[in-house]
Amino acid sequence: MSISKTYNPKEAEDKWYTYWMEKGFFRSIPDDREPYTIVMPPPNVTGVLHMGHMLNNTIQDVLIRRARMQGKNACWVPGTDHASIATEAKVVAMLKEQGINKKDLTREQFLEHAWEWKEKYGGIILKQLEKLGASCDWERTKFTMEPDLSDAVIDTFIRLYRKGYIYRGVRMVNWDPQGRTALSDEEVIRKEVNQTLYYVRYAVKGTGDTPSYLTIATTRPETIMADTAVCINPNDPRYAHLKGKTALVPLINREIPIIEDEYVDMEFGTGCLKVTPAHDLNDYELGQKHNLEVIDILNDDGTLNDKAQLLVGEDRFKARKSVAKLLEEAGQLEKTEPYKSQVGFSERTDAAIEPKLSMQWFCRMQELAKPALDYVVNGEVKLIPDKFISTYRHWMENIKDWTISRQLWWGQRIPAWYNTQNEWVVAKTEAEARALFEAEGKSTEGIRQEEDVLDTWFSSGLWPMSVFDGTRHPDNADIRYYYPTSDLVTAPEILFFWVARMIIFGHEYRGQPPFKNVYLTGIVRDKLGRKMSKSLGNSPDPIELMAQYGTDGVRVGMLLSSPAGNDLMFDVAYCEQGRNFANKIWNAFRLVKGWEVAAIPASSAQHEAASWFGHRFNQAIAEIEDHFTSYRISDALMATYKFVWDDFCSWYLELVKPAYQQPIAKETFEATKGFFEAVLKLIHPFMPFISEELWHDELFGERSEQDCCMIAEYPTAGVFDEPTLSDFAVLQQVISEIRNLRNAKQISPKTPLPLAIHASSGIDFKRYAESIQKMANVSAVSFADGKQAGSTSFLVGKDEFYVSLAQSIDADAERERITKEIDYLNGFLKAVNAKLANERFVQNAKPEIVANERNKKADAEAKIKRLEEHLANL
RNA sequence: GGGAGCUUAGCUCAGCUGGUUCAGAGCACCUGCCUUACAAGCAGGGGGUCACUGGUUCGAACCCAGUAGCUCCCA
Numbered sequence: 009m010s011i012s013k014t015y016n017p018k019e020a021e022d023k024w025y026t027y028w029m030e031k032g033f034f035r036s037i038p039d040d041r042e043p044y045t046i047v048m049p050p051p052n053v054t055g056v057l058h059m060g061h062m063l064n065n066t067i068q069d070v071l072i073r074r075a076r077m078q079g080k081n082a083c084w085v086p087g088t089d090h091a092s093i094a095t096e097a098k099v100v101a102m103l104k105e106q107g108i109n110k111k112d113l114t115r116e117q118f119l120e121h122a123w124e125w126k127e128k129y130g131g132i133i134l135k136q137l138e139k140l141g142a143s144c145d146w147e148r149t150k151f152t153m154e155p156d157l158s159d160a161v162i163d164t165f166i167r168l169y170r171k172g173y174i175y176r177g178v179r180m181v182n183w184d185p186q187g188r189t190a191l192s193d194e195e196v197i198r199k200e201v202n203q204t205l206y207y208v209r210y211a212v213k214g215t216g217d218t219p220s221y222l223t224i225a226t227t228r229p230e231t232i233m234a235d236t237a238v239c240i241n242p243n244d245p246r247y248a249h250l251k252g253k254t255a256l257v258p259l260i261n262r263e264i265p266i267i268e269d270e271y272v273d274m275e276f277g278t279g280c281l282k283v284t285p286a287h288d289l290n291d292y293e294l295g296q297k298h299n300l301e302v303i304d305i306l307n308d309d310g311t312l313n314d315k316a317q318l319l320v321g322e323d324r325f326k327a328r329k330s331v332a333k334l335l336e337e338a339g340q341l342e343k344t345e346p347y348k349s350q351v352g353f354s355e356r357t358d359a360a361i362e363p364k365l366s367m368q369w370f371c372r373m374q375e376l377a378k379p380a381l382d383y384v385v386n387g388e389v390k391l392i393p394d395k396f397i398s399t400y401r402h403w404m405e406n407i408k409d410w411t412i413s414r415q416l417w418w419g420q421r422i423p424a425w426y427n428t429q430n431e432w433v434v435a436k437t438e439a440e441a442r443a444l445f446e447a448e449g450k451s452t453e454g455i456r457q458e459e460d461v462l463d464t465w466f467s468s469g470l471w472p473m474s475v476f477d478g479t480r481h482p483d484n485a486d487i488r489y490y491y492p493t494s495d496l497v498t499a500p501e502i503l504f505f506w507v508a509r510m511i512i513f514g515h516e517y518r519g520q521p522p523f524k525n526v527y528l529t530g531i532v533r534d535k536l537g538r539k540m541s542k543s544l545g546n547s548p549d550p551i552e553l554m555a556q557y558g559t560d561g562v563r564v565g566m567l568l569s570s571p572a573g574n575d576l577m578f579d580v581a582y583c584e585q586g587r588n589f590a591n592k593i594w595n596a597f598r599l600v601k602g603w604e605v606a607a608i609p610a611s612s613a614q615h616e617a618a619s620w621f622g623h624r625f626n627q628a629i630a631e632i633e634d635h636f637t638s639y640r641i642s643d644a645l646m647a648t649y650k651f652v653w654d655d656f657c658s659w660y661l662e663l664v665k666p667a668y669q670q671p672i673a674k675e676t677f678e679a680t681k682g683f684f685e686a687v688l689k690l691i692h693p694f695m696p697f698i699s700e701e702l703w704h705d706e707l708f709g710e711r712s713e714q715d716c717c718m719i720a721e722y723p724t725a726g727v728f729d730e731p732t733l734s735d736f737a738v739l740q741q742v743i744s745e746i747r748n749l750r751n752a753k754q755i756s757p758k759t760p761l762p763l764a765i766h767a768s769s770g771i772d773f774k775r776y777a778e779s780i781q782k783m784a785n786v787s788a789v790s791f792a793d794g795k796q797a798g799s800t801s802f803l804v805g806k807d808e809f810y811v812s813l814a815q816s817i818d819a820d821a822e823r824e825r826i827t828k829e830i831d832y833l834n835g836f837l838k839a840v841n842a843k844l845a846n847e848r849f850v851q852n853a854k855p856e857i858v859a860n861e862r863n864k865k866a867d868a869e870a871k872i873k874r875l876e877e878h879l880a881n882l
Numbered sequence: 883g884g885g886a887g888c889u890u891a892g893c894u895c896a897g898c899u900g901g902u903u904c905a906g907a908g909c910a911c912c913u914g915c916c917u918u919a920c921a922a923g924c925a926g927g928g929g930g931u932c933a934c935u936g937g938u939u940c941g942a943a944c945c946c947a948g949u950a951g952c953u954c955c956c957a
Contacts, residue, residue: 595920
């Protein structure tokens, strides 16, 4: 081992990751141990590692490593998601660069390119996860579009179809004109957009000779050609005269009815609404109610079609301006005003969503959602933090049918088959489809498969089962052993997209939810609280961060400030803190490694330190355990951090450290090595690399090939003795007081000072005399019974301590200090006395609380008495 | 418009069933130290009207109501 002053993570990282892989430590096969399973939320194949992945996978790795060390059969299944629309968009763009237009390719040719792309780039993110130390069972790596997983998807479609959950119909869907596909509601992101409200005049017919018109406010003038009615509120006196009349659509002069419906908001705009059933969801519903014609004037790509009669072929946004101009020229544009409103955008392509009527496949959700809601409500699936339960409930209780078809090629093609009459059947293969047609007495002529593929979430919903092939072979050893999995770590944004659907599918197939706990991480933001994004350029590259601060440092940095469900205000300062922590451990190790061992007895300080630290260790493990049990991972880390830095380094090691060039007692050395080894195990889940690196140092002797920190037994809390711990806490206070004194009086730490103790608490300070001398640079400890003239004094608990300073003491300053303390205690005493004098308190409060107040009173009084004596002695 | 949540030190956050000296932690800050493990460090220190206003209670950061500000989700 090098004796470099700072820890150098680079070589350790590559070395140990490779070693673990070679030894097969990440591999999991069912056996008779308790399983602990996590399925990784599969990143998109298009993805590159970003800070969100970093956080998410670090948490998973901490959980899985700890479980593994606890002797569980830990299985972390990695994989990637085919991400239909994102990947297809990427491949289309790539082809375009090569001068290839998707339109010129057959489905098969396109898919060939797509697979080629996937093989080339699809594994990047998994490779990056290795840098992070992810201890996944890579032999189990899955991809949502590989044959068996696709098979599971198709089977599920057929299964749900046969059960009546899947249907086909014309509905208003969210249309992405750029991706040219339907999207589910969850894939639409609403944003506030500055728009223009156009006030458009429609001529009214049948008002006699006087030409009359009504004015309608709209943000979408380009859709007027698709209007099939004008609607007014029947209670609106302003428009009573319009009842039963008709209006003319501007520019094209098509006659449309004026209908009445209370749906119309009289306050908004002019109180007149244009009804465009083909291009607005609410208008569509209105149209259904009033039996209106539906005129769809848009092509799939968002350009106007010939039904528009005008501007055919022009893009909707360009057409908006053109129509406005035409209206103006025709004198039918009354005015315009700025207006803010919510507009939907495609999550993947960021194109403005066009509500569009189209034939799609849907999954009926209400019935399926019921058990999935119950699991969460009754706690069989725990959401962490539980504040998400109400959000989940709200969504599940108001769930709508799910649009599952996508007009894309990259994905699982819907197993529906059509004949030339457009009749259809659902079947896995063409042969089965033919048989079904024939059985129904229908023609099989021109049989062809549905062009659409299934929504990606349909396949990721099966993920916790399909990775174990659990839908196709529900009794296979893997699924029986690993399902339900233990913990799922994911982001709240996809609670519905993904988590809910996994629970739904899990219940459907196995009557059991797919996991027991769902740990919801926050969003990684920059320190100003902004979401990290490419356009802002505020997202650091995790790979570079790891190179700079070391993987362990970055892992610690990520976790330090990320309680579950809270957004993380990321700042590289946290990584720096993580790096410094690694360095601290490194240097503690250098200290121990440098010791020369001799056959000498342990000193008193060494003896007391080892005794205390053993108890403290057990206490710390219990604390950390408690944090982990409640999934307070950042707290578990902080407890570990403080335990290692403060208790181990600042107290234990300083106490046992031999004087310069002096040897250490073998007994103490061995104890220290044991503690150090346990510390390495404790930090391993958080800091896998440095712990493994040090584990193999020759200090610990020969290790067998299999003897790694990674698979060592995680420490468990033994009993700890409270009195030992509380006595030591007093000792620590005494030492701090003396150091403080020195600091306040500007006395060099090198100047030894004598200490006299007047103990009345019963603590045996003789035991600690040497420890105090060593830690506070005290020349001699004596025991007295009060009155140490010429000394400065302080109290710790009931015990009095006198330090005789080399310089003469400043009596006035001492008097002031002590008086201040007495004043404080008197104030405190007053409050306590007030409580005790209050009859209702004594009567109502719990007896132990009252007793406690009496103790506080007695303590304060005793302290005051002693301080007054000190004052008198000055 | 409907739903959920947040507001505690300069920053990021803890604070379980109201009851010790309960106002905490880490970082940052200030002071003094190159003490031969570590200046990526050591020792010490300062810092908050617990958003605001009322209420309940013997007692409120904690429970209730209202106000203000912020965030997220759904429409």
